[in-house]
Amino acid sequence: MTFIASMLLVMLGGAIGAMGRFGCQEAAKRWTTMPGWMAILIVNIIGSFLIGLSFGWLNGLELLDQAKHLSAMQHFQDTQYTNMGIGLFIIGFCGGYTTFSTFSLDNLFLLYHRPLILGFNIVASVILATLAAWGGLGLGGVLA
């Protein structure tokens, strides 16, 4: 049961995440004048923050469990919930929400026309998204 269930959870999370990314891209195209790469940059930063938050939160819960010396049955159940959360939120939703392939394709277009913006895009993506993941990790650990 668990293998099929975790597969389904990953698929569900990936589907919701991909639709969320499409919604953000379309909203940016319709209501703002920002170029496509900036929408992907914002999506990637938000997704990195969310992955840090959920990972820190789930990790913090697990540490709490270990500190409380739960019974074997309850520990098993809690581990199951943690694994389900990892499959649904981290691998599924956050992984599907953010994208690397569109980022690479946008970089290719920027390379030929706006090399300066290419540099800005790469540096901003890496630094801001890593900082967002780090901040989310800290915040999630505090929340748990």
Place this chain on the structure above:
Amino acid sequence: MMRLMSICACIAVGGGFGALAREGTVSLMHGKVGLPVFVSLGIVNVMGSLLIGIIFSRMESTLKRDGGSRLNHLPHASRLDHLPWWPDGDPTLPAVDVLRFETTLQIGSALLITGFLGAYTTFSGFCLLTVQLLERGEVINALVSVVGSITLGLAAAWVGVHLGCRLSRRMKKAPAA
């Protein structure tokens, strides 16, 4: 409305299978082959960039017929100059053909590019991995992961667009079946 709903359904199906394929690839590379996680995620991201280049240029060069293709902004498009602009060389039903091609392009890019490849590759997992590597003090591995993924991803997208354009040219040269 109907079109938006079908596009959303295609993205959901593609996204589900993309996330599943990423998890499968990473667990295969990490668990069975024994590569470190950051190498397997890097392989997934670079492979996705290569595929997005191929699929994007293949679809844009064969299906985008109104001249507004984003491919025209790339030097690769010079390989496609001799391709006929008019679909199938039949000027009697252009509007129907253009509409059909547009619909195929929208559905195909929703299913394959936004859905499958967008969910197959991930930026958030990559950042989380970088943070974990930095916290464990493996600065060299983190640097290799970041610089390698981004450089190889860009190179893979270039190679993919090149391959897609060549593929379209070869397909067009063959006699129509």
